[in-house]
Amino acid sequence: MNIEFLGKLHPFMVHFPIGIIPIIVFFHLITYYKKDLIKPEGYFYLWCLASISALLTIGFGWINLNYAGAPISPKEDLHESLGYFVAFLCVVNLVLWKLILQEKKLKNAYYISVATLVISLSYGGHLGAELTHGSLNPFDFFSTPNHKTHSTTPPTITQPSKITKPTVSFKENIEPILQEYCYDCHSDKKQKGRLRLDTYEFILAGGKNGKVVISKNAQKSELFGRIILPEDDEDVMPSKGDLLNNSQIELIKNWINQGAKNN
Ligand code: HEC
Numbered sequence: 001m002n003i004e005f006l007g008k009l010h011p012f013m014v015h016f017p018i019g020i021i022p023i024i025v026f027f028h029l030i031t032y033y034k035k036d037l038i039k040p041e042g043y044f045y046l047w048c049l050a051s052i053s054a055l056l057t058i059g060f061g062w063i064n065l066n067y068a069g070a071p072i073s074p075k076e077d078l079h080e081s082l083g084y085f086v087a088f089l090c091v092v093n094l095v096l097w098k099l100i101l102q103e104k105k106l107k108n109a110y111y112i113s114v115a116t117l118v119i120s121l122s123y124g125g126h127l128g129a130e131l132t133h134g135s136l137n138p139f140d141f142f143s144t145p146n147h148k149t150h151s152t153t154p155p156t157i158t159q160p161s162k163i164t165k166p167t168v169s170f171k172e173n174i175e176p177i178l179q180e181y182c183y184d185c186h187s188d189k190k191q192k193g194r195l196r197l198d199t200y201e202f203i204l205a206g207g208k209n210g211k212v213v214i215s216k217n218a219q220k221s222e223l224f225g226r227i228i229l230p231e232d233d234e235d236v237m238p239s240k241g242d243l244l245n246n247s248q249i250e251l252i253k254n255w256i257n258q259g260a261k262n263n
Contacts (some may be wrong), residue, residue, distance in 0.1 A: 007064030009131060018125055020046060025118060040101055047094035053115050054087035066210045076131060082124030089117040091229050106211050130230030168255040170200060200262040218256040
């Protein structure tokens with residue numbers, strides 16, 4: 001079993017907390033009207049289940065981010081933070097309920113914590129769904145033209161390219177580019193973004209946000225994503241000085257898509 005597989009368990013595991021937490025809320029609501037639907041200890045075990053599944057979910061999510069090359073976007077940052085927060089609140093609720101069972105007067109704190117959890121879970125889950133399925137804004141439905149019948153432009157067919165791209169060499173083609181444009185901030189001198197680009201191993205290790213090169217997938221690789229940004233974008237790399245020219249960008253793209261080898 002490889003580690004990327006564990007990362008793929010994240011979207012599966014996430015259904016457990018998403019299922020269990022509304023059940024807990026639902027039982028609380030029912031109990032409010034019809035006493036003793038389930039025994040108070042029952043909530044303790046439900047919170048155990050919620051906590052364990054939430055902790056597993058963030059564990060798998062973490063693997064997904066750091067090893068399986070999930071896409072990098074600001075939405076993902078927020079999704080990640082909300083995930084940790086949700087797992088944390090599950091454990092908080094578990095502890096609070098245990099204390100309530102021991103006659104501690106903490107019901108208000110508990111209910112506030114549960115409400116915060118439900119909000120964070122809903123929004124975090126929504127962002128997660130957007131990451132896997134694309135935008136889920138219900139209003140997009142109205143703005144996306146669904147009727148293509150009036151279109152006059154013939155569909156463009158992408159010809160599979162017969163010319164195989166020449167193999168890009170890391171040492172001959174890539175290293176000199178990085179040296180010229182990136183070493184000022186990403187080498188033994190400085191490690192901006194906790195990233196070093198002065199050896200192959202450092203490049204693969206990535207920076208403060210994890211991997212920057214996803215082998216065979218330039219589009220998902222932060223190292224490529226940053227160099228193709230427009231000049232006035234605050235995330236563009238290099239953040240100072242000249243940007244790379246098109247043929248240099250093309251080389252980096254092909255190098256990654258050819259497997260980012262140390263060749
Ligand atoms: C003048 C300094 C400077 C130069 C030159 C520079 N960078 Fe950066 N880089 C930064 C800073 C500062 C950050 C951290 C802030 C950020 O993430 O935008 C960063 C972050 C990054 C990150 C994100 C790391 C992470 O894990 O968050 C990548 C990828 C990156 N740089 C790639 C490059 C590449 C590729 C080059 C050369 C083409 C380059 N940088 C040149 C300053 C620089």
